[in-house]
Structures are given as C-alpha cells and as structure tokens.
Amino acid sequence: MEGKIGLERKIAVVGVGWSGFKPFTTEEYRELIFEAAVKAYEDAGGINPRKDVDGFIGVAEDLWEGISIADEYYPDQVGAVFKPENSVSADGIVGFISACMMIQSGVWDTAVVEAHSKISEVLSVNDLLLFALDPVFNRPLWNVDPKTKKPVGGHPYMFAGLEMNRYLAETGTTVEQCAKVVVKNYRNALKNPFAAYGSNLTVEDVICSKVVSHPLKELDASKFADGCVVVVLAGEEVAKKYTDTPIWVKGYGFCSETSWLECHDWGDSVYTRISGEMAYKMAGIKNPRKEVNFAEVDDTFSYKELQNLEALKIFGRGEAGKFVEENLTAIDGDFPVNPSGGSLGQGNLFCANGLQKILGVVLQLRNEAGKFQVSKAEVGLAQAWRGIPTTSGAVTILGR
C-alpha cells in the first residue's frame, strides 16, 4: 500500500466515558451504555448528541449479547435516533477506525464510538467459543451430549494453550516470564480505581494455579467483566470547540490473518505486526521503542502481552519476557505496558477491549491517570485482539 496511507485530516479524541468494569452489573446493558455516554459527552465539553454529533458507530457481536442483530438496540441510549449510524462486528478499535475513516472521507465532523460487554449474562461462554469454530473441520472434535445438549471434549482455552506452547517453543520465553506479566498487571490494577481485579500475586501463585491447558494456567487467562466505553471523535476544525486537551489520532491499522486455524501462525501475532506497521507508517514512526512512550496492548492471556509487544517491534523477537522480568514494562519503567492493569487487571471486556485500551491511553496522555500515571506520556499505543479463536487485531497510536 505504498503511499496510500495519509491522515490528511487530523482527528482528535475529544471525550471519553466509561461505566461498569465490574464482574457483574445490575443495570441492563443499555442503561450501562447510557451512563458511559453521559460521561463521554460531558467530557467532550457537554455536547448534545442530538445536535452536535454527525454520526455514530456501534460495536457489537450478536451472541455476546444473546440478540440477533444487536444493532437494533443501539440508537436510543447514545442519542442516535434518526442520525447516521453504522455498526461493525469487530473489535472496539476497528469501530474507532471506522469512525476515523468516516470523518476523513468528509461526511462527518464529529463521531461517537461505543462498545460494551455484558458478559456476565452469558451462561455458556465456552459453548459460544466452540460455536465460533469452523463447523466442518474443527468443531466436530467436540461432541454434544444429546441429553444435556452440552458440548464435551476439552476446554476451548486449549486454543490459547496451543498458541502459548508454540510461542514459548519458538522464542524460548519461559512460563515464569508469562507469570510475571500477570503479577505486574494485577498490581497495576491496584492503582487503578476502576479496575475490577486488582491483586497482589506472586509468580509462584500464577505458576501453581490450576492447569487449564498445559502450558496455560488458570491465572494466565484474564477474567471477565461487564462494562462500556464511549469515545467522542472530532475533526481538527471542530475539535478545539469541545476541548482544550485534544488527543490526536496519529495512526491506525487493522488486520486479519486467516480464516483457517490450520494456517494460522501460532507462534507469532502476524495480524498485530501488520496492523502495527500500518499504524507506524501513518504516524511516521520509525523506531517504536523510542518514539512511543507507553502501550496498552492485548493481555487477555498473559503470553499475548509478550507476543504482541514483539509483533509491535517494541521489543525484539523473544526479548519481551526478559524485559518484563527486568521491570522495564512497569508503570515506573522505561516502557510502561498496560499501566491501567490491562484486561487481566480490569477484566476482559470482549468487543470493548479495544476501547478500554484507548481509554487507558487517553487518560495517560491527558495526565489524568492519577496513581497509575506514567511519567512520560507524549505518544501512546493501543492494541487489541478479538480473542480465541480469531486472528484479527487492530492498533491505534494517539498523541498529545
């Protein structure tokens, strides 16, 4: 795509709002979204979505909601009735990018992106993960008990186990290094007032936790949370109207690797590498380690953080584990990673993971992160993955 990427029109994040980030919330999910939207619009200088917003992007995946056509239930609570609106079934960052592209194509000036999770309502998350597999070549490896209609034959986290196994084998990373990621992110979460799972663990706690699918332990996997994030974006000319601290979108990229798990590169995060390259190119970044100050990357499984950091060329292949062990990625380290606590510390928000990462980056860049504020925050990176068993990811780079 030589020479095709260009952010001719600068875009700023002018408002962020969130709600939930709890293992369980009593509100209906639309009430949760309304709450986050109120905060985001207030944050954007008290805009009125009925007047000031040109378009809305929703992010949802049907069966995480238990609704077919989740988009039906989208317009009311964000103020999108009779307004241009579109929905993507992708990660939150892809929704964010869709909104950027609508602004850059010239039809919208101000856009709102919303993503949420109400995973506590899904009583059969694991059945659903199996339901995402190819029905011909992969899914029949599991049997469904005709009486209980429950699938049996191994936890679907075995796909994370396979990926972790290959990643460790290819790079020589150790399970202790993966455990260190868990320890770090849970500790960071202790400093984050809206993180659901702050905790003081040790590497031994992680390594000695129950084996789900060797080499993956129970504590290597992030726990779930309900929550919603709403982001308000605006083109350069209007952004200043809404806020004194616009956070600029410097670059973005998204990529999908393959629809065949058999062909997936299990040791590497190829989709992250390509989305990262796209975003760096757009942002004019040659040396990410030096030019980006901190990152919120996908850590729904501990090894993913390391794998993604390497794919993003922040660390060399096989080096991320070592640097995590040396505390380089701690909040006060040279390159803080997931200072907010990440998905491990804040809870896995599924479709909303990407926007949660963006929220974390925006707070840092505005110096509003309080106890988990990193010392140098000029340029930050957010990256997310759609979770097992997918091979899709997205990256965005934000700066002051």
Place this chain on the structure above:
Amino acid sequence: MSVKISKYPGVGLKEEDIKGKKVLTTVWPCNLKYSWSAGVAVGRFLTELKNGKIIGRVCKKCGRILIPPRMYCEWCWKPTDEWVYVKDTGTINTYAITHLATDGVTRLKEPMPIAVIQLDVPAKLPRFFAGFLHYLGEVKPEDVKFGMKVKAVWKPPEERIGSITDIKYFKPV
C-alpha cells in the same frame, strides 16, 4: 447478472439431499444459555406486572410517558424523570392474525390475533405512543378492528411470575 458473465457458481440442494444423507453434513445443537439483567426500568416493569399493574417512566421535557419504561428519553436524550402507573386499557393501533408458531414452520390449530396496544396515555409527540405487543383474546379474528377499545386480562395473582405473560391477553370492552 452481467451479459459479460455466462455462468454463475453454486450447487443447489434439496431438503431430501440433506435428510437422505446424499451429501455429508455435520450437526450442532446449539443450546446457548443466558441470564439477562432486566435492569432498573424493565426490572421495575416486571415487578409491577406481577402486582397486576402497568408502570411507565415520564420524560418531563417532551412530556411523554414511556412504556415499556426506560431510564433515558431517546428523543430529548436525557434521563427520564419519574415513575407513573397507567391504566391497563387501550386501543388497537394495528393487528394481525397469526397462523404460524414461533419456529416459523409449525401451523397453529387456531389462528391467533395479535396487536400493538396503544395504551390510554396522552400522546405528546406525534407518531409516538405508549404501548406494547400482545395477544388478543375473547374475540373472533374476523371481528378485530382498528381503534377497538381493549382491556388487559390478567392471570390470577398466584400464577404471575413477573413477566409480560402475566397479562394473558387483551380483550375488547
């Protein structure tokens, strides 16, 4: 179709080909379980249905009463302000007579009238009203008319569980 394209791909099958196992298939009985939060608005709505009452939310700005209730007014985009009980009577805004069951193939033995009930609540904005979908009862399908006055027939209190089906149906008055 373009005149430039002569052949369109695809192998059409008949149901017998699949049932008669002429082609290979895999099966998956999905049985996904959910427990959805009713939340603040609908939670209260269900509780009141159990009490034999219909409750709505008022938006003081546009003056509408929202039923089913919600905690936000989508039109003014602000939180709704208070709870209000309304009568269980209304008129038929539109109706239909269904011959099909939920699964889309089973035919009902007796055709059943259904309707959007416009509850007796003052309408403040044109084209918006308070009401919901429900069954009609104690009326022959051919006798149902637009604008017909109807009233809710409730299940006996001990059978109510806090569900939309605590109302058995609406009947003409």
Place this chain on the structure above:
Amino acid sequence: MHFPIKRRVAVVGAGMTLYRRRLQETTKEMVFHAVKMALDSAGLTIKDVDAVVGGSAPDLFDGIHMKGENVITEAGGALKPYLRNFTGGTTGVSQQINAWSIVASGLADVCISVSWEKMSPCHPHPQYAFWTIFDRIIERPLGVNLVWIFALEMNRYMHKHNIKKEDIALVAVKNKANALDHPCAQLPAKITVEDVLNSPVMCWPVQRLDISPPSDGASAVIFASEDVAKKITDTPVWVIGVGRCEDTTYWMNRDLYFPYYAYYAGQQAYSMAHIYNPRKEIDVFEIYDPFDYKELHHMEGLRLCGKGEAPKLTREGVTQRDGDMPVNPSGGLMGVGNPIAAGGGMKVCEIFWQLRKEAGKRQVKKDVTVGLAHAWGELMQGSSVLIMKV
C-alpha cells in the same frame, strides 16, 4: 456533513453466486465464488486489493459465532485490513458505506465488499433464528415470529391509506416475473394476483406469496479510487451519495404506516448527491422488498411519491422495467431470493449492471445514468441508501 469529500470512489466490478434455498457450498466457498467473479469482472487480482469489508446478518443463520472471522481468507482479506459490517437487513448496503469510506478516506485504493448469508443450516427453519431479534424480556416470551411484525406493519399501512391487498400483490407479480430473466434467481415465476391472494395465510394480511424466501448466497462488489478506476475501466460507476438512519428500538411505540428511517436515510444520500427531486433525477431503483408491501412503503419513504400513492404507480405500470420509474428490475428479493445481507448486495450489483448497460434481458428501457440501491432491516427501524452514477 460539512467537509467537502475529496476523493471520488467508483464501483468497478460485481459478482454473485446462485441464490438457492440450500447450497452445498460452505459459507467460505460461497464467499470465494462471489469475490472471484467480482475481481475478474473488474480485471483486478488479489494483489491489487488493499482492504476488505464483509457484511452478513445474524450469526444464527450460518450457525457460526463471530462469523465475520470465518471468511477472512475467502473474502480476500488475509493479512489485510478486514472488518465486518453488521446492521441486520440493511447490511447489504450499509457495508458499502464502510467500504466507500475506506477508499474515500484514502486508506485504500481498492476495497472488496462482500456480503453473504447461508440461512439453510438453521433448523427447523431459518425463521426460528428471527425469534432472537426481539426484545429478550418484553417480546420473546410471547413467542414472537418475524412475520408478525410485518403483518402488523402491513395492516397499519393498508388501513391508513385504505390500500387493498390486490394492489400490493401486484408487486409480487411484477418482481417474480422480472426474476425470470435473472440467471441466479431462486423463485422466478409467472404468477397472477389471484395466486397471491389464494396462497396460504402466514399471518394475516401476509400470505406465502407476499414473502421472499430464505436463501443461501453471496454477492460482491469492488470499490476503487478515481485513479485506479479510470485506469481499469471506461465505465466506472461513481458513488455519489450514501445515507443510513435508524429509528428508535421501540417499534411498538411508533406509528408504523410511514418509514421515517427510509425518509431520513434518503435525505442524507440525496443531499450528498445534490439531488432535489429523486423521482426525476434518479433513473432506476432497487428498493428492499422482502415483503411485497415493503417496496411500496419504501417508495413513499424515499420520496418517490406521496404518502399512500405507491400502489397507484404500481398499478399504472410506472415501476415496470419499461416504465418511467423502474423499481426492482432484477426481480428483487421476492424473485431472486433473500439471503439477508447478500440480498442488499445483489441490489447494488444490479444497479451497477444496469448503469453499465450490462443487464441484458433485464436492462430497463429508459436511458439510465443514476441509480439507487436501498436496504432496510432490523426491527423495522433502519435503512441504508447508496446512489450511483455512471
């Protein structure tokens, strides 16, 4: 909507599979067929493609969770930016807005937009999946069926304007006859108004021949930037207007007789395309017709005629292929089949072929330069509109 649109975007290729009640092909294979044909027709290879947009309606048809991820490679999206648009029935056209914006923003020069639906895996009937589009607590316990809400809407529409079923049936007769010339059509037929009125009642006033069938199928179009489009074809079809709008979720709180969502979506697209009188300035229409009355309903919403006047135009033959305002010359969903997202996709393909004068026996009589594709969906609440010009 204040910023001038800088990059012009054209549609340069289209392709589709057969639309059938059951296809042997898996979702993946179907998608490949459509994308391959579209690329070939544009004279492009996969190496020219920068980004891919997929579009498909509920996961419960294909029976695959996150089904957008299931066709990445086949859609041509391997190792490329790929996203799935999903807005229910309007997906087939709303995904084109996504694809258009990918090119218009400058992120890509060539973007594939593929829509698909494989409804046949869902048992006992694809209709069953539609139960899950309803409100989880207030509607589903009533055992709602999709046909119910259409019957309610149709009845309200008929009541408000005093329209007879005979007039509405004319749409089914026209579209199924138009489909006789479509090589992919699932249910082309020569039928009469009496056939429609005598067909089994599903949910009065909706009868079997008022409804489009569930289908398997895929369709694809290719979007290209001005530079690329001018290089590869003499007749690029320019995208000049897009619009999308949604009404409130609470369909049971609205008067259903007039589709305001279609009105506003149309207005957005018209204003972008600088169209003031759509009836005069647009030559050919593909309007979403999953039920016959919906074509009439949407013609009114899109301002092609006054409220309640669409049946008259149909009776006078204005909407026939040789009429003054041809609507659904392809045969529409009533005739060609309704694989939800791919149904909308087919409409975009048809407008593309009509504007390129490649529609063969289906080519409308009048000279055409501007065409409109429309899709509608969700809880009778959303519309997307795409206007193209040759």
Place this chain on the structure above:
Amino acid sequence: MSLDKISNPEAIKHWTDVIPPEYVYTVGVAGERFFREIKENGRIMGTKCSKCGCIYLPPRIYCEKCFDYIDEWVDVGLKGRVYAYTVTYLDVDGSPLDKPIIFAIIKFDGVYGGLIHRLGEVEPEKVCVGMVVEAVFKDKAERKGSINDIKYFKPSD
C-alpha cells in the same frame, strides 16, 4: 445518568432463556471429497494449485495466493509432525476431565495448513514439538465421513 438505581438486592431481576435452534451444515464441495476419501479409502487428501504448487489441507476449491479455482487432488500421506500441542485438563464447562486430552496441530511435509486433532497412545510428558505422528482411523464400518473418522494421531517413526 438517572438517579434511580437498584439499591435493593431483592429488586435485581434476571430473565433466563436459551437460544435453541439446531444446525445442520453441509461440508461443502471440497469437504465432500475430502471426507469421502477418509471414509472410503482411509486417505488424507489435499488440493494443489497448478499455478503456484501450493498444497492445501484442509482442501479448498481455490488457491488463496493466486486467488483462483483449483481442482487437483493429492494424497498427503498419513504422517505429519506436531507443530504445537497442548494438554487439556478441564472440560468445556470447567469440570476436570477423567483423562487429559492432548490436542495438536499436525503439519504435513510440503503442505500449507494441516489438521487440528487429538493425540493418542502417548503420555502427555512424552509429546514434543516436531514429533512425527500418524493418523489412526476408526474401523471402516464405523466411519461416517467426518473429521472424527480419524480417531487420533499416534507417535510414529
């Protein structure tokens, strides 16, 4: 935000329901031939692109690299190598399995893709990346034309 919130635990209401449709999937044009070969001949077949020579497993009707149709079928043999493996101790619902299941991705020489399957006749500790394994089929009479017609892969030389 509305100030009305749920403050009484007894007012928390949930609506529990299931999504019930059942699914019957055709195995597709390529799948039909692939599974019939397994069922009738006990062979694992891939498809080959005559242009670039790439062999696909599971087989497809197209080459993803040349983006064109392909229809040359080749026998990829029954032996492959373990590319990645995992030992799963829990079942889908999180309960412990009676016997751990070893899943592996098996790659075949010169083939793009592979198969995801179980390993058998081996202790979990003995499995390693790169190990040669061989497909073990069910008896012909029991085969139904599914990926499960292969019981598992076992270590081989």
